[in-house]
Amino acid sequence: MASKKKTPFDAVKVLEQIEEKFEMFQILNEEGKVVNEDAMPDLSDEQLQELMSRMVYTRILDQRSISLNRQGRLGFYAPTAGQEASQIASHYALEKEDWVVPGYRDVPQIIWHGLPLAQAFLFSRGHFKGNKSPEGVNVLPPQIIIGAQYVQTAGIALGLKKRGKEAVAITYTGDGGSSQGDFYEGINFAGSYNAPAIFVVQNNQFAISTPRDKQTKGKTIAQKAVSAGIPGILVDGMDPLAVYAATKDARDRAVAGEGPSLIETLCYRYGPHTMAGDDPTRYRTDDMDTEWEKKDPLVRFRKFLEEKDLWNEEKENEVIEKAKEEIKAAIKEADDTPKQKVTDLMEIMYEEMPYNLNEQYEIYKEKESK
Structure with missing residues (x-):
């Protein structure tokens, strides 16, 4: 048997050393306990309550949107339940002057950035008025082409830099989107020009029915940042405090002239890929659903806030009722909009x-x- 040829460079060892460095960043564990005190973000009690309110509101919006879709009152819809920490906590770290460049599942972020709820419903129906943002609301319409928003974000971020704006452009895609050419082109272009961009990959385990381990041989998606020469981080995407802290850090560095970052949020979508016929029971097991439900971002954050006496059932019910009332008014406004x-x-x-x-x-x- 021939002996293994010695080489002056162990490329496999280098890869392993790189992959080992991408450990998951977490602040709250599944029980809502702080496990990384040094990383706790500087948020007031009121800000913590507001973040929870937005997450609860978004969960209700998702439930009502699914119901409206089944009634034939909405068109295209991609469920968001399970990804509230990834979506809402990352957006909470932004400022009004920042630009949000969403994928089709990222409607909650642009609503919280200022897009009227009725317009979000019109977007779902394919109405052109749903794609027109009000003056001063820095959002683009949700991108349907997988990964294309990454290239758009690189361009917007470069424009912000050339205009001397202290703002960033943030975008989102899923783990499947990281396999698209636009993904690398976007992060590479932004890195080359040191543009103030934040690229988020919401790794919810499945690109429609394709599991994460079929997307790439890479141990993480975050490590792909290395190829573009930009910082990358793997975050517990079910932990709102960790997501907020990672995004806030990326934004602070970007506006300070330090360029873009890639954030992989490890999360899970409870519902189907979209309401257009996908059946997740064909490719996901009950055990997998149960395992991830134990990590639910709302349950985790609720426990944390209740321990600090900042949240209770009464507060949550107030948010739920407010969400239902505003959704009811918004769908009526959409219904009353001329076809x-x-x-x-x-x-x-x-x-x-x-x-x-x-x-x-x-x-x-x-x-x-x-």
Whole structure:
């Protein structure tokens, strides 16, 4: 048997050493106990309560959106339950002047950034008014093309840098999105230009039905930051304090001119990939669901706040009732919005309509007037 040839460089050992450095960052354990006191973010009692309120509100919004979808009152919808800490706590670390560039599951972040709830419902219905943000609300419409928002974010971040703005652009994708070419192109471009961007990969274990271990041989997705020469961190995505702290640190470094960061949040989606026919019971086990439900971000954070006498059932019920009332009003506003017409789309497509569309415009205008 031939002996193994000696090499002057052990590439496998180097890879193992790199992967070992990407340990999961956590502040609260599953029981809501602080396990990393030194990393505790500087949040007041009121801010902690507000973060919990937003997470509870978002869980109710998800439940109602699923119900509305089943009633035929919403169109495309991607459930968010289980990812509240990853989504809401990361957004909570941002400022109003920052830009949020969402994927299709990241509607909660742009709502909390200022997009009216009724417009979010219109987006789901495919109405053009759902894609128009109010003045001063720095969000882009949710991106349907997997991973494309990473390239958009690199461009926005570079624009912020060139304009001397103390702001960042943040974007989100799933573990499946990290397999797209746009993922690497985005983080590499931002790294090359030292642009103030935060790239979040919400590793919820499945890209539709494809498990995380089929996406990449890498031990973590966070380690892919090394290839672009930017900082990367693996975070417990069910721990709102850890997600907030990691995002706040990334933002502080970005506005200080230190460039972009990649954050992998380890989390789980309880529902299907989308409401368009996906059946998660075909690729997930009951044991897996039960295991992750024990890590629920709302339960974990609730225990933490109750221990500090900052939360109780009465406060939670107030948030739930508020959410239900606002959702009811918003869906009514969406229902009352005039349905879009072909001529509407033609009018907003061009500043000056091309001659070859003028004739078609008149034809549709006549049809719509009948």
